[in-house]
Amino acid sequence: MRAIDGPGHGQSVSESVLALAGVRRGKVRDVYPLPEDATVPAGVGARLLLVATDRISAFDVVMPTPIAGKGRLLTRLSTFWLRFIEERGLCKTHLLSTDAGALADRCFVTGGTTREQLEGRITIARAARVIPIECVVRGYLEGSGWKEYRTSGSVCGVALPAGLEQCARLPEPIFTPATKEEMGKHDENVSFERASRLVGEGVMRRLRETSLAIYREAAAYALSRGIIIADTKFEFGVPVDGSGDGPILIDEALTPDSSRFWPVEGYRAGAAQRSFDKQYLREYLESLVAAGKWDKQPPGPELPESVVRATQKKYGEACDRLVG
Ligand SMILES: Nc1ncnc2c1ncn2[C@@H]1O[C@H](COP(=O)(O)OP(=O)(O)O)[C@@H](O)[C@H]1O
Ligand SMILES: [Mg+2]
DSSP states (O other): OOEEEOTTSOEEESSOOOSOSOOEEOSSEEEEEEOGGGBSSOOOSOEEEEEEOSOOEETTEEOSSOOTTHHHHHHHHHHHHHHHHHHTTSOOBSEEEOOGGGBOGGGOOTTSOOHHHHTTTEEEEEOEEEOSEEEEEEEEOOHHHHHHHHHHSEETTEEOOTTOOTTOEEEEEEEOOEEOOOTTSOOEEOOHHHHHHHHOHHHHHHHHHHHHHHHHHHHHHHHHTTEEEEEEEEEEEEEOSSSOOOOEEESOOSOTTTEEEEESTTOOTTSOOOOSSSHHHHHHHHHHHHTTSOOSOSSOOOOOHHHHHHHHHHHHHHHHHHHO
């Protein structure tokens, strides 16, 4: 599947096709190393081209049906946050440009993805050696954090007060790292000590402090726009461009793909919240599982038009509230 016309909602990009070698396809983004002559003007240092496609994943399985326009919304949101983070001096980021016009003609092939299709969905970024720890910050108790708390009273070794309900707001945001696993495997929550043994304690201290600081400022801003960022995940990497810079923020930041967004109206601890983004998708998939029609293993099922539309609407709404 390349670029296809979604029924009634414009052209989507499921998988990019460019004249650039060495693509690595993640669940959502296609990542290309960007040679110096691939941009105008020519670039210096090691750079990557990240293309946010319209793929969507749930339960770590990529669905065969694209959500047209999702890649653009994700890029708009992520770019907004990366700038927000830099402007406030919270952390350097990998963001260099989002201008598809900067790509040289030689990046494109006949029948492949066009410059127009790339507009609004690309990030030109500093290439980094990825630190293999997912830096998760939680301000509220849900998901794997809630699960762990119910059995042990703590999350990733962070002790929490007794008697917290599902989705409760935590007294303080907590840092709960996870190992970054290969495609298809689920990430695993680890203690701060275990993460430190893997990548070094000095590094982990710095990532913890930075992640918490970004979360605090971003969550306060989002709240003023009617969105609770219940939790989120950051990735960091050490630039390989010879700058000698320490860890910088890479990947996407503070999108519905990397975070739990809840509308502030209607928030009530004690039960699951309606989320902004994948709620319809997850409910649909769970209904298939309950009916014995899917087992949460790849391949994922084709999605009905109603789920595609509802999901598009939700991503758009999150984007409008935060950036609009
Ligand atoms: N600046 C960067 N340098 C190196 N790798 C990066 C950078 N930014 C993002 N990445 C990597 O690119 C990939 C983005 O694609 P994504 O679809 O999110 O993949 P995944 O399925 O691993 O989540 C991730 O593996 C991420 O670690
Ligand atoms: Mg990712």
